[in-house]
Amino acid sequence: MKKVMVGNHAVSWGVKLARAEVIAAYPITPQTQIVEELAEMTADGRLAARFIKVESEHSAMAACIGAAATGVRAFTATSSQGLLLMHELLHWAGLGRLPIVMADINRAVAPGWSIWTDQNDTLAQRDTGWVQLYCETNQEVLDTTVQGFKLAETVDLPVMIVLDAFFLSHTSEPVDVPDQAEVDAFLPRREARLKLDVHDPHAFGALTTPAVYMELRLRQQEAFDRAREAFAAVDREWAERFGRGYGALESYRTEDAEIVLVTSGTITSTTRHVVNERRARGERIGLVKVKMFRPFPTGPLRDALSHVPAVAVLDRNISPGHGGIFAEEIRAALYDLPPGRRPRIDGYVVGLGGRDVTPAVIEDCLERTRRSQAEAAAAAANGGAEREIAREDIWVGVKP
Amino acid sequence: MSQHLIKDLIPREELLDSGHLACPGCGAALAMRMVLKGLGENTIVALPACCWSIIAGPWPQSSLHVPLYHTAFETGASVASGIKAALVARGDTETTVMAWAGDGGTFDIGLQALSGAAERNEDFIYCCYDNEAYMNTGIQRSSATPWGAWTTTTPAAHPEAHPKKDILSILAAHGIPYAATATIAHPDDLIAKIRKAKGIRGTRFIHILAPCPPGWKAGDDETIALARMAVKARVFPLLEVEAGQRWRITLDPPREPVGPYLRKQGRFRHLSDADIAQIQELVDRRWETLERRVRDGG
Incomplete structure (x- = not known):
C-alpha cells in the first residue's frame, strides 16, 4: 500500500508495523508528529501499546529502559536538547544491552535556539553504545525503523534511527507501507533471553568491580562487531521480502x-x-x-x-x-x-x-x-x- | 500491641538474605526486609543509586530473592513506570512493581520523575527509605536533612539551615490514592501499611524513616530506639493520607520532648539549648498543621 506521508509519520508507521509494546515520549519540535501519530494509533486500537506520557525525555528513556529490561519492545523519539538530556541514560541503555529503538530528528543545538537540522545532537552521542543509522528518504525511514528492531534484538544493542529536521521530518513523499502479516513474519514478537522475571529473579546492573568491568565492555564491543554482519543480514532479508535494501x-x-x-x-x-x-x-x-x-x-x-x-x-x-x-x-x-x-x-x-x-x-x-x-x-x-x-x-x- | 499479634502479623518468609552489605545497625536494610515481607515474592524492584546499590551486593550476587534493576539516581519512578507498562503489555497485572530509593533520590534528584509518575497515577509502590542525608557518598546534606544537623557539607560551625522538606505533603498534593509514613521501629504499622498499599491500584508512596548509625553519629545498637524516639517526639509522625485528602495519624504514643532524641545523636551535638527549643517549636507547629489536616482534611 502506497501512502504519502512526512518522514515523522514514516517513523510512526514503522513503529506500528513493528508492534512496539511500550512507547514513552515527550514532545519536542520537530519530532512531535511521530508521537502524536502513535498516540492516535494506540488510542484507536490500531497499535496495542502502552503509551507513557512522561514529564521529560530523561524519563522517556528511563521508562524505555524499564520496559526493555522487562522483555518487551520499547520505542521513543526525540530531538536535539531532548536527546542531550537523555545522555546519561543512553549509556545506561547501551551498556545495559537493551534493544530499545529511538528515532532522533537531527536538530541543531542551542544557544541560540534553533529548530533546524544538523547532526551535532546525535554525533554527540557517538560513544553511548547505540547503533546509529542515518536515513535519506521517508521510505528508508520506515524500512529502517522496522529493521532497527530486528537488529537491536539480534545483537542486544539499542538502535537510533536518524533523520534530518524538516528536510525529511516534515517533507511528504510516497512511501510503500508493507503488509502487516509480512512484517510479522520478518519480525516476530520479542522473546528476551534475560529479563526481569519473578519466576527467575536476577539483579541487573549491580556494582561491577575492576575485576570484571573490562569484560563487560568487551562483550559490548563484540556485540558491535556482530552488529555489522547482523545489519547486513537484516537488510538482505528485508530486500528479499520487500524489494528494498540500503547497506551500511x-x-x-x-x-x-x-x-x-x-x-x-x-x-x-x-x-x-x-x-x-x-x-x-x-x-x-x-x-x-x-x-x-x-x-x-x-x-x-x-x-x-x-x-x-x-x-x-x-x-x-x-x-x-x-x-x-x-x-x-x-x-x-x-x-x-x-x-x-x-x-x-x-x-x-x-x-x-x-x-x-x-x-x-x-x-x-x-x-x-x-x-x-x-x-x-x-x-x-x-x-x-x-x-x-x-x-x-x-x-x-x-x-x- | 501484644507480642502474639506482632508475631502473627509479620511473615516468617525472608526475601532478604543475611549476607547483604549494609553497615552494622543499618535502618535501610531492616526497612527492605520488612517491606518485602509485606509485599511477598511476586515483586520487581527498581533501585536507583542509593546505599542499597551497595547493600544489594556486587555482580553477580544479589541479597534479594526478587528481581532487581539497578538504575540511575533520578530514575526510580520512571524506570518503575516502564517496568509496570511492560508487565501490563504482556498481560501481567498482578506483579507488584516497587521503586526503592533513598531520600536523595526522592526528595532531590528524583523528585521530577516521581512527581510525573504520581501525577499520571502510575501503578506502583514507591518506597523512600529516609536516612536524612547522602549517606552512601559519605554524609552530605539533602533536602531531607533536618534543621541544625551536622553533615560533611553542613559542618557544625554552619549546620543545616533549612527545615526538612515535607515530602509527604508534596506527594499527597498529587492526589495519589495512598501515601504514608512508617519506621523500622514499628514493623506492625509498616507491614500493615505495605499490605494496604499492595491492595490499592495507582501510585502509592511510603516514606520510611531509616536511621543511619554512622551518618547520625549514633551507636549501631540504637537504630530502632532512635526511630521509636523520633515518633514519640513527633519529629516523624506515623501517618497515612488517602486520595490526598483523608489524613490519619496511625500511631500516637504519649508525647515526649525533642531534646533526648536530638542529644542521642552526634550530628546534633553542637546544638545549644536555644537551638533545641527552636526545633521543638518547629516540631510543635508542624504537629498543629497535621492535627488540622486530620480534622479538616486536605
Whole structure:
C-alpha cells in the first residue's frame, strides 16, 4: 500500500508495523508528529501499546529502559536538547544491552535556539553504545525503523534511527507501507533471553568491580562487531521480502571516479543530483552515502574509497576544536592504507543549523577538492613530497 | 500491641538474605526486609543509586530473592513506570512493581520523575527509605536533612539551615490514592501499611524513616530506639493520607520532648539549648498543621 506521508509519520508507521509494546515520549519540535501519530494509533486500537506520557525525555528513556529490561519492545523519539538530556541514560541503555529503538530528528543545538537540522545532537552521542543509522528518504525511514528492531534484538544493542529536521521530518513523499502479516513474519514478537522475571529473579546492573568491568565492555564491543554482519543480514532479508535494501553504505556511480563525495542524510539526495549532472558532462564524479555511523563501516569504506584519488566529505556537524566528524572518522579509517591507495580526504563543514546545502554549495566543495587535487598532482609531478592530507576542514556556504 | 499479634502479623518468609552489605545497625536494610515481607515474592524492584546499590551486593550476587534493576539516581519512578507498562503489555497485572530509593533520590534528584509518575497515577509502590542525608557518598546534606544537623557539607560551625522538606505533603498534593509514613521501629504499622498499599491500584508512596548509625553519629545498637524516639517526639509522625485528602495519624504514643532524641545523636551535638527549643517549636507547629489536616482534611 502506497501512502504519502512526512518522514515523522514514516517513523510512526514503522513503529506500528513493528508492534512496539511500550512507547514513552515527550514532545519536542520537530519530532512531535511521530508521537502524536502513535498516540492516535494506540488510542484507536490500531497499535496495542502502552503509551507513557512522561514529564521529560530523561524519563522517556528511563521508562524505555524499564520496559526493555522487562522483555518487551520499547520505542521513543526525540530531538536535539531532548536527546542531550537523555545522555546519561543512553549509556545506561547501551551498556545495559537493551534493544530499545529511538528515532532522533537531527536538530541543531542551542544557544541560540534553533529548530533546524544538523547532526551535532546525535554525533554527540557517538560513544553511548547505540547503533546509529542515518536515513535519506521517508521510505528508508520506515524500512529502517522496522529493521532497527530486528537488529537491536539480534545483537542486544539499542538502535537510533536518524533523520534530518524538516528536510525529511516534515517533507511528504510516497512511501510503500508493507503488509502487516509480512512484517510479522520478518519480525516476530520479542522473546528476551534475560529479563526481569519473578519466576527467575536476577539483579541487573549491580556494582561491577575492576575485576570484571573490562569484560563487560568487551562483550559490548563484540556485540558491535556482530552488529555489522547482523545489519547486513537484516537488510538482505528485508530486500528479499520487500524489494528494498540500503547497506551500511551505498556507492553511487563511483566506478572510475576521480573524486567521490561522501555524505549522510538528505544532503545525499542533492549530491546525487550534482553527481548525475557532472556525469552527464563526462566528469568522473561519484558519491558514497554513509548510512551506518555506529558501528563504523570501516571495511566497506576502505573498499569503496581505497581506489579513489580524492574524497570530499560533507559534514553537517562540527566537533569544535577538531573538525567535521565524518571526515575525521573516515581519515582515521583509511589512514593505514598503503600510500598509493590512500585517497586525499578533504573535509567540508556545511549546512549547520539548517542552512541550505544547495547544489551550488556542493559544487563549491567539489571544485575546491578538484583544485587542491590538481595542485597536489602538480607538486608530485615536480618531484614533490608525498601528498599531504588537508589539515583543516573548510567551512563552505558561510559568511566571512 | 501484644507480642502474639506482632508475631502473627509479620511473615516468617525472608526475601532478604543475611549476607547483604549494609553497615552494622543499618535502618535501610531492616526497612527492605520488612517491606518485602509485606509485599511477598511476586515483586520487581527498581533501585536507583542509593546505599542499597551497595547493600544489594556486587555482580553477580544479589541479597534479594526478587528481581532487581539497578538504575540511575533520578530514575526510580520512571524506570518503575516502564517496568509496570511492560508487565501490563504482556498481560501481567498482578506483579507488584516497587521503586526503592533513598531520600536523595526522592526528595532531590528524583523528585521530577516521581512527581510525573504520581501525577499520571502510575501503578506502583514507591518506597523512600529516609536516612536524612547522602549517606552512601559519605554524609552530605539533602533536602531531607533536618534543621541544625551536622553533615560533611553542613559542618557544625554552619549546620543545616533549612527545615526538612515535607515530602509527604508534596506527594499527597498529587492526589495519589495512598501515601504514608512508617519506621523500622514499628514493623506492625509498616507491614500493615505495605499490605494496604499492595491492595490499592495507582501510585502509592511510603516514606520510611531509616536511621543511619554512622551518618547520625549514633551507636549501631540504637537504630530502632532512635526511630521509636523520633515518633514519640513527633519529629516523624506515623501517618497515612488517602486520595490526598483523608489524613490519619496511625500511631500516637504519649508525647515526649525533642531534646533526648536530638542529644542521642552526634550530628546534633553542637546544638545549644536555644537551638533545641527552636526545633521543638518547629516540631510543635508542624504537629498543629497535621492535627488540622486530620480534622479538616486536605
